[in-house]
Amino acid sequence: xxxxxxxxxxxxxxxxxxxxxxxxxxxxxxxxxxxxxxxxxxxxxxxxxxxxxxxxxxxxxxxxxxxxxxxxxxxxxxxxxxxxxxxxxxxxxxxxxxxxxxxxxxxxxxxxxxxxxxxxxxxxxxxxxxxxxxxxxxxxxxxxxxxxxxxxxxxxxxxxxxxxxxxxxxxxxxxxxxxxxxxxxxxxxxxxxxxxxxxxxxxxxxxxxxxxxxxxxxxxxxxxxxxxxxxxxxxxxxxxxxxxxxxxxxxx
Numbered sequence: 001x002x003x004x005x006x007x008x009x010x011x012x013x014x015x016x017x018x019x020x021x022x023x024x025x026x027x028x029x030x031x032x033x034x035x036x037x038x039x040x041x042x043x044x045x046x047x048x049x050x051x052x053x054x055x056x057x058x059x060x061x062x063x064x065x066x067x068x069x070x071x072x073x074x075x076x077x078x079x080x081x082x083x084x085x086x087x088x089x090x091x092x093x094x095x096x097x098x099x100x101x102x103x104x105x106x107x108x109x110x111x112x113x114x115x116x117x118x119x120x121x122x123x124x125x126x127x128x129x130x131x132x133x134x135x136x137x138x139x140x141x142x143x144x145x146x147x148x149x150x151x152x153x154x155x156x157x158x159x160x161x162x163x164x165x166x167x168x169x170x171x172x173x174x175x176x177x178x179x180x181x182x183x184x185x186x187x188x189x190x191x192x193x194x195x196x197x198x199x200x201x202x203x204x205x206x207x208x209x210x211x212x213x214x215x216x217x218x219x220x221x222x223x224x225x226x227x228x229x230x231x232x233x234x235x236x237x238x239x240x241x242x243x244x245x246x247x248x249x250x251x252x
Contacts, residue, residue, distance in 0.1 A: 006031075007039050014049055014058045018211045018236060019177070021055040050213040052178060060173040060181070060212035076206035077101045079230035081108040083249050084168050084204055087228075090114055093163070095194050096124055097170040098149035101204040103127055105168060109134075118162050120150040120190065137162065144187055151186040159193045167198035171218055174205045174227060176240040178213040179220040188216040200225040202249070210237035221246045 006029070013020050022036040029036075040056045043049045049056040081104035088094050090113060096102050098121030106127040114133035119125055125138045139162070141155025147170070150158075169191060173181040180203060182188050195201045201224045210231055221227075226247035231238050233250065241248050 003035075003039065006035070007043055010036075010039055010043060010056070011048060014056065018175075019055060019057055020049075023054065025055075050173075050178075050181075050215065052213065057173075057175055057178055057213040058211060060183075060214050061208050076208065076230045077104045078108075079251060080204055080206050080228055081105040083230075083251070084202065084228045085109050087166060087168070087202060087249075088113065088115060089165070092116070092165040093118065095119065095162070095164045095167040095198050097121070097168060097191065097194070097204070098124055098147045099170040099204075101206060102168065102170050105204070106131075116164075118164055120155055120159070120194070121148055122150075123148045141190075142186075144184060146184065147187060149187065149190065151184070151190040155190055156193045159190070159197055162197050164198040165200070167195050167201040168204055168228075169195060169201050169218070169224070170204050171214075172209060173213040174203060174210050174221075174229075174237065174241075175213045176221070176237065176244055178217070180218040180224070181214040182216055182218055183214040185216050188218045191218045195219060195223070203227045205229045205231075207231040207235065210235060 010020055022033050026033045026036045040051055044051045050059045080101055084105050085108035093116040095118045102124055111131055116135045118137040120139040125136050128134050128136050139150055139155055139158045141150030142152040144151045171180045171182050203224055205227050207230050226249055228249045238248055
């Protein structure tokens with residue numbers, strides 16, 4: 001089998017199985033693991049997969065820039081946002097992540113809601129201005145333009161001063177094996193810091209993020225209260241999450 005044919009097969013297996021195990025595929029094809037690893041390196045360099053120990057996972061489409069992501073899976077994000085907004089109780093304190101799904105959550109919150117929203121995203125803070133009953137607490141720091149959020153040491157330190165009932169966490173990948181991931185190390189550290197300041201963390205995960213992975217780990221799945229998604233109950237990753245004991249909030 002030619003190298004180009006192997007790479008096509010690897011991409012097909014990523015779609016069909018949600019993962020590639022280099023050792024297993026090498027045995028199946030009767031070639032060396034080194035050949036499979038070399039193919040995976042080339043696919044990863046082209047942005048077509050995320051390499052992990054022993055193989056590769058599908059790469060998340062949510063690593064695109066902010067303006068591009070505003071036009072991706074808009075309907076899915078609207079469904080996720082509506083489900084997530086129902087978790088916000090009057091009088092509660094909520095940490096709301098940045099990103100386009102979090103922006104949709106703001107739009108789904110009732111204008112009459114009285115609550116406190118803590119965020120490290122200036123775009124989220126600005127979007128909340130019309131919610132007169134919401135007290136807005138903005139965490140500052142170096143702005144990471146990809147998601148329009150503050151990150152870095154100053155932001156992590158500022159996060160230690162807040163406490164909340166709920167954290168609505170945005171990630172780029174949700175995978176039963178890789179857990180919750182994102183594409184930037186500082187952003188991942190900020191998300192972990194915010195999660196530690198909330199009694200419960202729920203993940204905002206539109207369907208295109210399920211079964212995919214990015215480079216940097218945020219949290220293992222067992223550390224969150226649940227995953228909020230628009231994916232149906234029969235979706236492969238939803239079934240795997242249920243099997244791992246991870247609560248999933250989805251459309252009825």
